Amino acid sequence: MTIKDSLISLLIIFIWGFNFVVISWGVDDLPPLFMGAARFLLVASLGSLFIKKPDIPWRWMAAYSLTLCFGQFALLFSAMAFGMPAGLASLVLQSQAVFTLILSALFLHETIKINQIIAMIFAGIGLSIIGFTGEHGNMTVIGFALTIAAAISWASGNVCNRMINQRGYQSNTGLVVWSSWIAMIPFFLTSLLFEGSDAILSSLQQSSFTTVFVIFYLAVAASILGYSLWSYLLSQYPAGQVAPLTLGVPVVGIICAALFLNESISEQQYLGICLVMVGLVINAVGGRWFKCFSRSTVS
Structure with a gap:
């Protein structure tokens, strides 16, 4: 990569890693489902001003939206509201790579x-x-379970994404922006159903600078800017070179959670983190190692 593109890669890793700290701040002030609704409403309303609708049928956009957008983030935001630490969430969510293989x-x-x-x-x-x-540490079982469910939903969205590409459509930032019009609908409906209008109105009345910052960060930085830069890298370099960059996201997430949220991690969790990271590295670059090893064995 060029120096410029390497800096872009680092920026993406930081944006997506710090994103988990921002989510943690958000669920302190806003009901998680309503926060998701506000995020995707802002993504759709701002993004559609600059990015044209992709040539993708609405049914495929709906499938992508309900899995990767609504399913993933409704579960993730709820997980963090129910006690999933930001640092561990950034790591556990990366198990989507494993679930993507299975699905x-x-x-x-x-x-x-x-x-x-x-x-x-x-x-x-x-x-x-x-x-x-x-429950023996600073993480709740329900928070962990919801994060795993969010990873499965993300993996389902990845499969939808591949199906879209297989049908000759181009899935890029336009898909992220315009599918947000669909995602905000179930977010608003489930927020009204499970969180109630009183909680929504109360959170709006008590909103602060932090609340506004959270919504704009999630929508503009993490969604529009992050995915636009990610699409740019994928257009310039092979996917196999770009995809492993996401391994840096949980590293930044864990460090930022320790710095900004004073989160601590137990020795057992550190062991689990190391094993998950080893698994993610093997999944990302292990294929090349095995090819090199097989060639050297044959020769």
Whole structure:
């Protein structure tokens, strides 16, 4: 990568890593589902002014929106409202890579390679260790379970994304922006149903600078800017070179959570974190290692 693109990569990693701290601040002031509704309303209303609607049928945009947008973030925001620490959330959510492999094999009939199986074993053991710390640490079991569900929803969105690409459509920032018009509808409806109008009005009346900053950060920085820069990198470099950059997100998330939220991590959770990171690295670059090893063995 050029120096400029390397700096863009670092900016994306920081934006998405710090995003978990911002979410934690947000759920302190806003009902989580209403916060999601406000986020995607702002993404849609601002983004559609500058980005034209992609040539993708609404049914596919709806499938993408309900899984990757609504499903992922409704579950993630709720998880953090129910006691999932920001740092651990940034890591556990990356298990979407493992669930994407499984769902792709089931619905797209993609082959799971040996390095991916090894990656799933490492990540699975690491997530189990983190999960079993549950109520014994600073993390709740329900928060962990909802974060895993958010990762599965993200993986489902990835499968929808691949299906969209397979049908000859281009999934880029336009898909993120225009699918937000759909995502905000279930967010508003579930917020009214589960959180109630009183909680929504109360949060609006007590809103502060932090509340406004949270919504704009989630919409403008994490969604519009983050995905626009990500799409730019994917257009300039192979996906295999760009995708592993997300491994830096939980590192930034954990560091920022410690600095801004004073979160602490137990020794057992550190062990789980290391195992999950090993699994993610093997999944991202292990295929090249295995090819190099097989070539050297043959020669």
